[in-house]
Amino acid sequence: MKKVLITGTSRGIGQEIVRQLLEKTDFYIFATMRQPHGPRRPQQETDRMTVLALDVAEAGSIAILAKDLLALGVKLDAIVFQCLQCFQRSTQHAGALLA
Numbered sequence: 001m002k003k004v005l006i007t008g009t010s011r012g013i014g015q016e017i018v019r020q021l022l023e024k025t026d027f028y029i030f031a032t033m034r035q036p037h038g039p040r041r042p043q044q045e046t047d048r049m050t051v052l053a054l055d056v057a058e059a060g061s062i063a064i065l066a067k068d069l070l071a072l073g074v075k076l077d078a079i080v081f082q083c084l085q086c087f088q089r090s091t092q093h094a095g096a097l098l099a
Contacts, residue, residue, distance in 0.1 A: 002077040005032060005080070031050070034053065
């Protein structure tokens with residue numbers, strides 16, 4: 001099963017990518033958003049998705065997520081960024097998420 005981390009899943013393109021990948025059976029999704037317990041949490045409940053906190057504009061948030069995933073032994077196959085404004089700042093830390 002391919003493991004994919006998707007940023008910005010509380011709405012828009014990120015939310016749609018989650019919906020489409022859940023229709024396929026060979027993906028496990030790490031859906032990230034700034035407020036994972038807020039009202040925009042993905043409605044789908046599934047054993048193939050984990051919703052996590054991540055603010056891609058904050059290096060500390062990225063570092064915490066990377067540390068948590070590594071501690072769990074998670075090796076990601078892909079990362080889908082949904083924040084172009086933050087992309088340049090985030091990519092310097094994203095390498096820690098890919099194994």
